[in-house]
Amino acid sequence: MVTRKGPVVSLVLAIMFVFAHFLSFLPVQVAAEGQPVTLVEWDFNHESAVATGGITENRQQEFALVGANQAAYVAGVGSGSRAINSNGWHTADESYWVAEFTTEGYEDIRLSSKHYGSSTGPKDFALEYSVDGENWTSVSGTDIEVATNWTAGVLANVALPEETDNAETVYVRWLNTSNVSIRGDDVASGGTNRIDDVVIEGVSLGGEVDPGEPGDPEHQSISFARGNIGQEVTVKGVANVDQGLLQSGRFSLYIQDDEAGIQLFNYSTAGFPDVKEGDLLKVTGIVGEYNGVTQIEVSEVEVLERNQQVTAKQIDLSTYMDPNVAELYEGTLVTFEGFIRNVNEYYNGGVSISIINDEFDAVDLRIWESTGIDLSQIEENTWYEVTAISSQYNTSYQVLPRSNADFVKAAEQRPAPTTLNREYEAVVAHVTDGDTIRLETPVLGATNVRFLNMDTPETYHSVNNELDENQKRHGNLATAHMQTMLRAGDTVILRLGEEPLDAYGRLLAEVFTEEGVNTNLEMVRDGFASSYFIYPFEDEKVEEYAEAAKYARENNLGIYDPIDPLLEMPFVFRARERGDEGLSRYVGNIKTKEYVAPDHYAMVEPEYRVFFTREQAEALGYTPFEMTDQEAIDMDKNALGVGFQGSDTAASVVQDVVLATTGSYGSSISWESSDEGVISSTGVVTNPQYESVDVTLVATLQKGELVETKEFQLTVKPAIVEVISWNFDTESLAATGGISENIGSEITTVASAVTGYVAGYGSGSRAVNANGWNTDESYWLIELTTLGYKDLTLSSRQFGSNTGPRDFEIQYSLDGESWTSMSNSTVIVGNNWTSGVTDQLELPTELENQENVLIRWINTSDVAINGGSIGSGGTSRIDDIVISGHEGLFNEVEPTEPEKSKKEQKEEEKAAKKAEKELKKEEKKAEKEAKKEVKKAEKEAKKEEKKAEKEAKKEEKKADKEAKKELKK
Numbered sequence: 001m002v003t004r005k006g007p008v009v010s011l012v013l014a015i016m017f018v019f020a021h022f023l024s025f026l027p028v029q030v031a032a033e034g035q036p037v038t039l040v041e042w043d044f045n046h047e048s049a050v051a052t053g054g055i056t057e058n059r060q061q062e063f064a065l066v067g068a069n070q071a072a073y074v075a076g077v078g079s080g081s082r083a084i085n086s087n088g089w090h091t092a093d094e095s096y097w098v099a100e101f102t103t104e105g106y107e108d109i110r111l112s113s114k115h116y117g118s119s120t121g122p123k124d125f126a127l128e129y130s131v132d133g134e135n136w137t138s139v140s141g142t143d144i145e146v147a148t149n150w151t152a153g154v155l156a157n158v159a160l161p162e163e164t165d166n167a168e169t170v171y172v173r174w175l176n177t178s179n180v181s182i183r184g185d186d187v188a189s190g191g192t193n194r195i196d197d198v199v200i201e202g203v204s205l206g207g208e209v210d211p212g213e214p215g216d217p218e219h220q221s222i223s224f225a226r227g228n229i230g231q232e233v234t235v236k237g238v239a240n241v242d243q244g245l246l247q248s249g250r251f252s253l254y255i256q257d258d259e260a261g262i263q264l265f266n267y268s269t270a271g272f273p274d275v276k277e278g279d280l281l282k283v284t285g286i287v288g289e290y291n292g293v294t295q296i297e298v299s300e301v302e303v304l305e306r307n308q309q310v311t312a313k314q315i316d317l318s319t320y321m322d323p324n325v326a327e328l329y330e331g332t333l334v335t336f337e338g339f340i341r342n343v344n345e346y347y348n349g350g351v352s353i354s355i356i357n358d359e360f361d362a363v364d365l366r367i368w369e370s371t372g373i374d375l376s377q378i379e380e381n382t383w384y385e386v387t388a389i390s391s392q393y394n395t396s397y398q399v400l401p402r403s404n405a406d407f408v409k410a411a412e413q414r415p416a417p418t419t420l421n422r423e424y425e426a427v428v429a430h431v432t433d434g435d436t437i438r439l440e441t442p443v444l445g446a447t448n449v450r451f452l453n454m455d456t457p458e459t460y461h462s463v464n465n466e467l468d469e470n471q472k473r474h475g476n477l478a479t480a481h482m483q484t485m486l487r488a489g490d491t492v493i494l495r496l497g498e499e500p501l502d503a504y505g506r507l508l509a510e511v512f513t514e515e516g517v518n519t520n521l522e523m524v525r526d527g528f529a530s531s532y533f534i535y536p537f538e539d540e541k542v543e544e545y546a547e548a549a550k551y552a553r554e555n556n557l558g559i560y561d562p563i564d565p566l567l568e569m570p571f572v573f574r575a576r577e578r579g580d581e582g583l584s585r586y587v588g589n590i591k592t593k594e595y596v597a598p599d600h601y602a603m604v605e606p607e608y609r610v611f612f613t614r615e616q617a618e619a620l621g622y623t624p625f626e627m628t629d630q631e632a633i634d635m636d637k638n639a640l641g642v643g644f645q646g647s648d649t650a651a652s653v654v655q656d657v658v659l660a661t662t663g664s665y666g667s668s669i670s671w672e673s674s675d676e677g678v679i680s681s682t683g684v685v686t687n688p689q690y691e692s693v694d695v696t697l698v699a700t701l702q703k704g705e706l707v708e709t710k711e712f713q714l715t716v717k718p719a720i721v722e723v724i725s726w727n728f729d730t731e732s733l734a735a736t737g738g739i740s741e742n743i744g745s746e747i748t749t750v751a752s753a754v755t756g757y758v759a760g761y762g763s764g765s766r767a768v769n770a771n772g773w774n775t776d777e778s779y780w781l782i783e784l785t786t787l788g789y790k791d792l793t794l795s796s797r798q799f800g801s802n803t804g805p806r807d808f809e810i811q812y813s814l815d816g817e818s819w820t821s822m823s824n825s826t827v828i829v830g831n832n833w834t835s836g837v838t839d840q841l842e843l844p845t846e847l848e849n850q851e852n853v854l855i856r857w858i859n860t861s862d863v864a865i866n867g868g869s870i871g872s873g874g875t876s877r878i879d880d881i882v883i884s885g886h887e888g889l890f891n892e893v894e895p896t897e898p899e900k901s902k903k904e905q906k907e908e909e910k911a912a913k914k915a916e917k918e919l920k921k922e923e924k925k926a927e928k929e930a931k932k933e934v935k936k937a938e939k940e941a942k943k944e945e946k947k948a949e950k951e952a953k954k955e956e957k958k959a960d961k962e963a964k965k966e967l968k969k
Helices: 016-023 222-226 317-321 323-328 466-485 519-525 539-554 570-578 598-603 614-619 629-639 902-968
Strands: 003-005 036-042 064-066 069-075 082-087 096-101 106-117 124-130 135-145 153-159 170-176 193-204 232-239 251-256 261-266 280-290 293-305 333-340 350-356 362-368 382-393 396-400 407-409 423-433 436-443 446-451 491-501 507-513 586-589 594-596 609-612 668-673 693-703 706-716 721-726 748-750 753-759 766-771 779-784 789-800 807-813 820-828 836-842 853-859 876-887
Touching (some): 036 096, 036 106, 069 436, 082 436, 096 193, 106 170, 124 153, 135 153, 170 193, 222 232, 222 261, 232 261, 232 293, 261 280, 293 382, 317 323, 317 333, 317 362, 323 382, 423 446, 446 491, 466 519, 507 519, 519 539, 586 598, 598 629, 609 614, 629 693, 629 706, 721 779, 721 789, 789 853, 807 836, 820 836, 853 876
Parallel strands (some): 261 293, 362 396, 446 507
Antiparallel strands (some): 003 135, 036 193, 064 096, 069 082, 096 170, 124 135, 232 251, 232 280, 280 293, 333 382, 350 362, 382 407, 436 446, 491 507, 586 594, 586 609, 693 706, 748 779, 753 766, 766 876, 789 836, 789 876, 807 820
């Protein structure tokens, strides 16, 4: 047994009291007598060091690290699992993972855990325990040898000594016992170790376990309420904002107590008091969650006191880099310091502004229009002390300022945050291509690194021609060469640029090996990359890379090999691949301090190229490339074009065009238009109302005594009109745009069910969501009028869950019965917003100028996005539906009887058959009555006939009698 003495371990954070509201509602384990109970466990799947299970007394315990550095969370044991990760194991004599818990009421304590390490991470560990945090004792038989897998470093159901039974506090630690790495040499600074599935169990000594009191029976704490989703609670708290300030028309505000905050909400303000900041409230309602924000849907609100003090908690922006910590402050008034670089444009009811600190930790300031905050008073590139309500939107955290008073300009205006030359140590997880790698753990929130100052050929594209094939082949060669310098598990030093991230969220850095090799520079010197500098840049750094590129070019290396040269520089390839009309950045020569127009980049040797705007070039002292007047006017004429906006082209102009008045090389340019009423000589476009108009623009270039002209043929289209559109940002099925006749038209589903609204395309956007697509003939359906419009196009975006429908087709109908598939309207949906895109699909002319048009996105197979069958819970969402067109001049025709639908025809046929049946019935009845009358008449006739016959016989007898009487006489 080895006993060690060490510092007291403290595992309680200053803010840990708030964690109780998440953990006090985990179910209490009930075990049969003698059966083990989980006392505490950590699975790290929520990327938190806080216990994820166990008895009430242990649910606030946090897993900790001493003598090394925690490095976020990575893949753990099993699919989708997470593990806590670390590095820096080479820096201290005693480095260890440590856990604290109670075993009171339990005996036979047992421990399980699993370890994993990188090849340069620590190999040897031993398990030790302590009951005072000072004296440590080894647990017999627990020497651990960690490997680059989850099967070697396993402790399974290890029995802890009796000293740990029924103890108020127990500490256990996994101690690194040597400086040997997994691969056998010394532990490296970037060598990592991760741990997962830590479970401590014990057997109850008997008696009931107290699960913890739920709180005051008359009201609970807010932290208690936050964990009681779906239950009715009563809480007390002070309002930290006036009712209605953040959301007008509804009862919406935030309250807080000493521990936590929460949103109060009700769709109606009726029956609720007018709450002001500082009011102490007692509220009752159901706890729920909306867009990630925990809230109480209130039924009762009582103002107990007025003008109470509202205290803001002082935090740092690093709070928002850990969701588990950020969650603690949701609903609470906070104050922090940060740097505002720019104030964005208004969008969807307000403005979102990113605020950062020196470490580039960030959070969004969401400034709602309803607050009345004057954005003109908020200065860009300025440090502020900001007070706001900490809140959330889906998975991202944001803060909500209440007034301009919440922005206080910092007394000390420090320099703007920069990462220029700042270095970070990291471990390579994967080499993506010649100028991109992926890291094992994030740096500044990013795991992808884009190499600075160099550019390698691209590999992301499909091959359609020789240029594509050449680009991809050289890109693959660059990737292979990078893999000779960097491999998975290698520790690297990242030296960042002035801006840490690019537009794609990738780190921008020079990447150095542990031996100090600048891999960026080596890729250029070996001819597998070109140098690539976009302003801002340092001349010294450009010159360093220029020498490397010149060496590669002069020695015919890599992309400069005359037998197999790179045919297109990567920046030229990307412009062509995107379909750009031309390159946008001017190109400078670092040696001569001259610049040329974007399309004339070939005039500058590749190693000396730098890229900037024309204004930046001139501000840096660069001058236009020297040439004769004839050369200048020829170059200007060759480069001259008409500038189009948006998706406009020469064959389809809708917006104003840009007509340059000065050439890149000094020519003056004037313009003439063949139809000033459609395109003016300054480029102003007046759209014709109904039909397109062809216009000729003539540019006259003059340089000294030389004059040249150049013609452009343009077709100006009628103005594009949005006939109908849906963006769902207001969480409504009704159309959000379009002509007045279509406002109010709703999107519906057939044989599937709308489940609500979810994240849509773009930041803060919403989309409508539906499931139940595993039935026959399921589809999204819209209805609209196109009267007066032609040249119709349709755009939309679709997204699905992995078990949601993959295959759709767009169809139309004019009667709701007969459906026709549109050309090129097959949609293959992915688990993203980029696959299932329909972009300006031309609609059939049959749909022009129609009173009623129906369009549907119909599911055409049972195949899910993941390749299996569609699940009953598989979802499909749709967003950004837009139908546009031009006004049309349609010939008036005599009104005709509208064609009847099949349903109407069936109804008429049914009515006709019924009438025919009734007629036959009446005819039979009349016939029967006629026969009856005939029979009656015949009977009466027979009766009369008999009567006449009787009378005749009577008369005959009488006559006979009279005759006999006469004979006797």
